[in-house]
Amino acid sequence: xxxxxxxxxxxxxxxxxxxxxxxxxxxxxxxxxxxxxxxxxxxxxxxxxxxxxxxxxxxxxxxxxxxxxxxxxxxxxxxxxxxxxxxxxxxxxxxxxxxxxxxxxxxxxxxxxxxxxxxxxxxxxxxxxxxxxxxxxxxxxxxxxxxxxxxxxxxxxxxxxxxxxxxxxxxxxxxxxxxxxxxxxxxxxxxxxxxxxxxxxxxxxxxxxxxxxxxxxxxxxxxxxxxxxxxxxxxxxxxxxxxxxxxxxxxxxxxxxxxxxxxxxxxxxxxxxxxxxxxxxxxxxxxxxxxxxxxxxxxxxxxxxxxxxxxxxxxxxxxxxxxxxxxxxxxxxxxx
Amino acid sequence: xxxxxxxxxxxxxxxxxxxxxxxxxxxxxxxxxxxxxxxxxxxxxxxxxxxxxxxxxxxxxxxxxxxxxxxxxxxxxxxxxxxxxxxxxxxxxxxxxxxxxxxxxxxxxxxxxxxxxxxxxxxxxxxx
Numbered sequence: 001x002x003x004x005x006x007x008x009x010x011x012x013x014x015x016x017x018x019x020x021x022x023x024x025x026x027x028x029x030x031x032x033x034x035x036x037x038x039x040x041x042x043x044x045x046x047x048x049x050x051x052x053x054x055x056x057x058x059x060x061x062x063x064x065x066x067x068x069x070x071x072x073x074x075x076x077x078x079x080x081x082x083x084x085x086x087x088x089x090x091x092x093x094x095x096x097x098x099x100x101x102x103x104x105x106x107x108x109x110x111x112x113x114x115x116x117x118x119x120x121x122x123x124x125x126x127x128x129x130x131x132x133x134x135x136x137x138x139x140x141x142x143x144x145x146x147x148x149x150x151x152x153x154x155x156x157x158x159x160x161x162x163x164x165x166x167x168x169x170x171x172x173x174x175x176x177x178x179x180x181x182x183x184x185x186x187x188x189x190x191x192x193x194x195x196x197x198x199x200x201x202x203x204x205x206x207x208x209x210x211x212x213x214x215x216x217x218x219x220x221x222x223x224x225x226x227x228x229x230x231x232x233x234x235x236x237x238x239x240x241x242x243x244x245x246x247x248x249x250x251x252x253x254x255x256x257x258x259x260x261x262x263x264x265x266x267x268x269x270x271x272x273x274x275x276x277x278x279x280x281x282x283x284x285x286x287x288x289x290x291x292x293x294x295x296x297x298x299x300x301x302x303x304x305x306x307x308x309x310x311x312x313x314x315x316x317x318x319x320x321x322x323x324x325x326x327x328x329x330x331x332x333x334x335x336x
Numbered sequence: 337x338x339x340x341x342x343x344x345x346x347x348x349x350x351x352x353x354x355x356x357x358x359x360x361x362x363x364x365x366x367x368x369x370x371x372x373x374x375x376x377x378x379x380x381x382x383x384x385x386x387x388x389x390x391x392x393x394x395x396x397x398x399x400x401x402x403x404x405x406x407x408x409x410x411x412x413x414x415x416x417x418x419x420x421x422x423x424x425x426x427x428x429x430x431x432x433x434x435x436x437x438x439x440x441x442x443x444x445x446x447x448x449x450x451x452x453x454x455x456x457x458x459x460x461x462x463x464x
Contacts, residue, residue, distance in 0.1 A: 112347040116385035204385050295387045
């Protein structure tokens with residue numbers, strides 16, 4: 001196995017660890033996306049189903065790692081993406097089989113109770129323009145700084161480095177080469193804040209929503225810092241490895257801090273949250289996908305995992321998905 | 337203000353969501369938990385939180401506005417207004433008596449003891 005393969009295998013292992021614990025990251029009384037008695041998951045049958053799921057995950061993980069190690073060093077995209085997708089598809093299938101079995105043989109029904117706070121002062125996940133304009137201002141100021149120091153930028157400068165620190169891709173001193181990282185940062189910021197804005201308006205008033213919107217808003221700051229540092233790299237006269245490592249470390253610290261804050265907030269509020277999401281299993285296809293035409297909410301808190309999923313019964317969801325795809329590919333198009 | 341007041345409905349109940357919203361809000365209005373001047377969430381917000389169609393909430397708000405409890409504001413929500421209780425006509429009293437009788441019969445049929453029924457009715461009247 002070549003050493004470069006490790007770069008592709010590490011994310012795969014991270015995905016595997018998340019999938020391993022995924023069935024347990026859920027509300028009490030939900031197991032593989034189906035409503036059960038809270039005593040079922042630790043029972044013998046509950047543990048048997050979890051073991052079966054994890055065995056299948058393990059087998060597919062080994063296959064995906066072998067395929068990645070074999071093909072990714074020569075063909076980075078073709079050698080890493082298909083094994084990851086194959087793993088996700090196979091594990092989703094295993095999850096769906098367990099959902100079907102749990103729902104059919106051990107599922108229970110609970111009253112579909114909903115509550116709405118009648119207080120207009122209920123904790124909102126508000127959109128604060130002042131706080132959110134700062135990252136865009138930082139990108140704009142960086143662009144202005146680059147413009148003022150245009151002549152100090154080399155005609156040709158590195159934009160991509162190998163693991164050993166050697167540059168392997170270059171850009172030229174034109175508006176595209178100099179400003180692309182900043183434009184990419186602005187596009188990603190727009191996407192994240194757009195998502196936060198939609199979430200604040202098209203989902204139920206829960207602590208999960210408050211936390212998710214705040215996380216999206218706050219993550220824009222370390223992301224902006226990353227793009228500002230990358231944008232200023234053409235002006236640096238020294239090896240860029242140190243500032244890049246600092247940015248990566250800062251990003252990881254920020255993400256860890258945000259995750260810790262989210263965990264504390266969600267744990268503290270679990271008992272008092274006034275707006276539970278729909279209870280009936282019939283709304284959850286394969287225990288993963290929410291489909292309820294009678295529910296005006298576009299975003300619904302996931303049953304398994306953290307965060308939100310779409311209500312796939314609404315046409316607007318497909319437009320949002322198309323928007324996400326465009327936003328995902330926009331940076332690639334900008335770099336071309 | 338309607339601070340910490342919540343409305344609760346059961347979507348799989350035999351009682352339609354519209355009726356549950358009207359009944360639930362009316363209880364809060366009669367017992368004073370929603371005082372005059374309180375603002376209710378917008379139709380859109382309430383529908384999202386309850387997981388029901390916008391028209392269901394709009395219709396419930398209109399019904400309570402017709403009864404004189406709410407003042408509706410275009411696109412924003414509703415405000416609780418001061419309301420003088422109208423004198424109930426004999427036909428209305430008779431209609432309500434029949435509904436109460438039907439509810440009582442249903443409770444007895446489901447096995448609620450008569451003594452428990454009496455205490456529940458007394459408690460409900462005193463609460464309101």
